[in-house]
Amino acid sequence: MSVTVRTLAPGDRPALKALLMAEGAFRDDEVAVALELIDEALAGADSGYWVRVAELGAEVAGYICYGPTPMTEATYDLYWLVVGAQFRRRGVARALARAMEGDLSARGGGSVRVETSDTEGYGAARRLYEALGYPMACRLADFYRPGDDLIIYYKRL
């Protein structure tokens, strides 16, 4: 079964919320922020939050949210990337990241910044960014809380 990636539609919100809620790794406040960004994206491209949705077969399998980093000329933040547990390791995140990169390259290119945590729960995310060629740019010790470092990946497109 192949992955298809498309733009966000208003009817996607319940499925994306379900993906976030099912993901035990996200705290309630993180889910709330992720949904806020989806709502901003639904409000229009000018919001600065863009979402692409991946489908595997007829099912919504994951999504990516990214957008221009304020006060930069051509730097973008990858804000959120989630794939449902039952759809993992089938190239869904890779397809979403490639779709984001294709979109940004079409807009003239630039750089992508990704922030993630050093904790065990984000190990798959770190492996993914490394597999996609995102160099680790820096680590801020104890950023989120003691023992939970911030890791920043930064890729030039």
Ligand SMILES: CC(C)(COP(=O)(O)OP(=O)(O)OC[C@H]1O[C@@H](n2cnc3c(N)ncnc32)[C@H](O)[C@@H]1OP(=O)(O)O)[C@@H](O)C(=O)NCCC(=O)NCCS
């Ligand atoms: C991180 C996440 C998005 C990866 O999604 P995915 O669709 O399973 O990833 P892919 O199948 O596209 O993986 C692409 C490559 O990344 C690496 N990778 C992804 N998940 C991995 C894991 N659990 N362990 C080791 N490597 C992994 C592999 O190199 C993989 O290629 P391969 O399967 O050919 O070996 C998914 O695990 C997830 O949603 N996790 C919870 C939410 C999260 O942490 N999001 C990111 C921070 S907001």
